[in-house]
Amino acid sequence: MNNRDLVDRARHAGLSMRWRDSAGQIHRVSNESVRRLLAVLEGHGGPAAAGLPPMVVTMVGQVTPLVLPENTQAADFRIEMETGEVMEGPLRRIRGRPALPPLRVCGYHRVSIGPHATTLAVAPQACPTVGTRMDGAGSGRPWGLGAQVYSLRTPGDGGMGHLGAVATLARLAAARGADALAISPVHAMFAARVGQYSPYSPSTRLFLNVLLADPLAVFDTATVQAAGxxxxKAYVDTVRMLEDAPLIDWPQAATRRYELLRRLYDERIVPNPPAELAQFRTIHGAALEQHAVFETLHAYFTTRGGRGGDWRQWPLAMRRPDSPEVARFAYEFAHDVSFHVFVQWLAARSMEQACGAARAAGMRIGLVADMAVGVDPTGSECWARQQEFLVGASIGAPPDALSPVGQDWGLTTFSPAGLQVGGYRAFIDTVRAGLAHGGGLRIDHVMALERLWIIPQGGTSAEGAYLSFPVRDLMRLVALEAARANAIVIGEDLGTVTASFRAVAQKHGIMGMNVLFFERTPQGAFKPPGAWSTNATAMTTTHDLPTVAGWWQGTDIDWRVKLGQMAPGVDGVTLNDERENDRTALWAAMMAQRDAPTPAARTMRRKSPATKPPATADGAAKVVDEAIGFVARASCPLAVIPVEDLLGLNEQPNLPGTTTGHPNWRRRYPGMTATLLSGVAARRRFGRLRAGRSS
Incomplete structure (x- = not known):
């Protein structure tokens, strides 16, 4: 094969053979890497369809050009709308191409042209805005909290947080004026792989993490306690120990939680299955059954050897969800399959009650869910939808100054060709699942709608390349699903994101994220809050960044020095010197804005700091107060403050680039959820939040 053929194949597959690093240097992807990636990409999608594509995506009020199959004689169209209305007429011609007339009704409509048919997805101009969700009610600009679900504490929780605690937190936050509660991902994990617990490494994004289910969503307290x-005695003693621990012992806590859920199922559900459970099973249909069967198969093969955790190593017949052998297995192990359906129902009930609690308490936005950028290739979603995912590749990031060897996240993503051949069903289902209960959705690494760094299986990140996705269609579908759910959408757009992408995202109503540490001028000064984006959510920090108190005291630097996680040529002394300069700059910015009376004045006014920055050892609490007030004044339509900052905690939930050494996703909040927001410091910071958002 000559190089020209390779370039043509790569271009057709959406694979970039060159990429630019953060320093602006151009790199070329090796021919060998391109060949390995093409072997994965060209294995998806199947042959080109003879008729219309399975789905055509357009926008409301827009003429929709079509590419009709050759020899199509039909000159008329017929559109059967979701509403039941029918629209018929002659095809128009736009620059010589046949086209459908503009539609004013959003939704998924059925189009017929002669013998050919397709689904026409008509999206609104943009996602609902924060203002739409607020519906003109109240005064000031809305704000909310951000919480790690697993970190919340309630009596008898078995050593990990659950969605019942989310309901409690939502009620308490709403009582203090919050209109939103952003939560960590609640995607389904692996029942037989309790050591995998990062919420961003799910088995599937279509269903829920059953470990976060609250048994009290279905059963009364006496029943749950009796089951435990x-x-x-060994179970009871272990659970008590886990509940008192400062960190989550995931393998132990998960094992104990499954024991409790299994006993509740065997003793309460099997003898008397509720009608609501049967209805849930019917509504979620084949997708739920496949996930439940996968969980049962995964547990079965995991106990029979080290390779059993990866469905790609199972016997050939078991790798196909529609095989007769899988059907026989599901029949033989029907009791176990039904258990996994039950725990999904319990998790869904828990999520519904948490969302209902937020709305009933007065939150006008409500829960904001979080959608991970990919899924574990050994999980249920890839097993069930193999043609729609790149199961032979992983995703990550190219080499850069901080990570010279690049990053491999151990996840995979959609196949662009598989998405299109499948009528975007896998993408729509994922977004719809994320929007199923709450008032908003945060899309992790939103740049993935346009491109992702993909790595051939078994290769290094340096052997990867950027893969393009049909960004226009995907953004329109996000807007359509968000409009149907009446929910806001936030895209995690930190890091290297092009200005053109941000412009397109803003056009579609996808908000970005403005995080305190990154809102700087080209000269390095911290921007005044009045200069922050009007199309972003303002935040003090995120789960992947240091807390304000931790940043001020250099706790994150201490961790990086301890773990040797520094760029070449950089040491702890250099990092601490840079941080000292940043502390001075941040304090100056906060003091300059503290007393400014209006957003316009805040943008224009400059003052010298009223005082010197407080010492790092004893001044962190004061800095947290000022930082929350500073972020609250931002021009952004929504502000979200993580619970870690509201409480002035030093440690962050996750330290990227580490799998051991730092207790990622294991930290618990210091106190029961019912009293978590009641401390003097928390009340003071709520006051800063309310004052900043009302100005």
């Missing part, structure tokens, strides 16, 4: 006692 019947598991024996």
């Amino acid at each position: 006692l019947r598991n024996g």
Whole structure:
């Protein structure tokens, strides 16, 4: 094969053979890497369809050009709308191409042209805005909290947080004026792989993490407590120990939680299955059954060897969800399959109650869910939808100054060709699942709608390349699903994101994120809050960044020095010197804005700091107060403050680039959820938040 053929194949597959790093240097992807990636990409999608594509995506009020199959004689169209209305007429011609007339009704409509048919997805101009969700009610600009679900504490929780605690937190936050509660991902994990617990490494994004289910969403307290006692003294003693621990012991806590859920299922559900459970099973249909069967198969093969955790190593017949052998297995292990359906129902009930609690308490936006950028290739979603995912590749980031060897996240993503051949069903289902209960959705690494760094299986990140996605269609579908759910959408757009992408995202109503540490001028000064984006959510920090108190005291630097996680040529002394300069700059910015009376004045006014920055050892609490007030004044339509900052905690939930050494996703909040927001410091910071958002 000559190089020209390779370039043509790569271009057709959407694979870039060159990429630019953060320093602006151009790199070329090796021919060998391109060949390995093409072997994965060209294995998806199948042959070109003879008729219309399975889905055509357009926008409301827009003429929709079509590419009709050759020899199509039909000159008329017929559109059967979701509403039941029918629209018929002659095809128009736009620059010589046949086209459908503009439609004013959003939704998924059925189009017929002669013998050919397709689904026409008509999207609104943009996602609902924060103002739309607020519906003109109240005064001031809305704000909310951000929480790690697993970190919340409630009596008897078995050592990990759950969605019942989210409901409690939502009620308490709403009582203090919050209109939103952003939560960590709640995607389904692996029942038989309790050591995998990063919420961003799910088995599937279509269903929920059943470990976060609250048994009290279905059962009364006496029933749950009695079930725990019947598991024996060792169980009770272990659970008590787990509940008192400052960190989550995921393998232990997960094992104990499944024991409790299994006993509740065997003793309460099997003898008397509720009608609501049967209805849930019917509504979610084949997708739920496949996930439940996968969980059962995964547990079965995991106990029979080290390779059993990866469905790609199972016997050939078991790798196909529609095989007769899988059907026989599901029949033989129907009790176990039904258990996994039950725990999904329990998790869904828990999520519904948490969302209902937020709305009932007065939150006008409500829960904002979080959608991970990809899924584990060994999980249920890839097993069930193999043609729609790149199961032979992983995603990550190219080499850069901080990570010279690049990053491999151990996840995979959609196949662009598979998406299009499948009528975007996998993408729509994922977004719809994320929007199923709450008032908003945060899309992690939103740049993935346009491109992702993909790595051939078994290769290094340096052997990867950027893969393009049909960004226009995907953004329109996000807007359509968000409009149907009446929900806001936030895109995590930190890091290297092009200005053109941000412009397109803004056009479609996808908000970005303005995080305190990154809102700087080209000269390095911290921007005044009045200069922050009007199309972003303002935040003090995120789960992947240091807390304000931790940043001020250099806790994150201490961790990086301890773990040797520094760029070449950089040491702890250099990092601490840079941080000292940043502390001075941040304090100056906060003091300059503290007393400015209006947003316009805040943008224009400059003052010298009223005082010197407080010492790092004893001044962190004061800095947290000022930082929250500073971010609250931002021009952004929504501000979200993580619970870690509201409480002035030093440690961050996750330290990127580490898998051991730092307790990622294991930290618990210091106190029961019912009293978490009641401390003097928290009340003071709520006051800063309310004052800043009302100005």
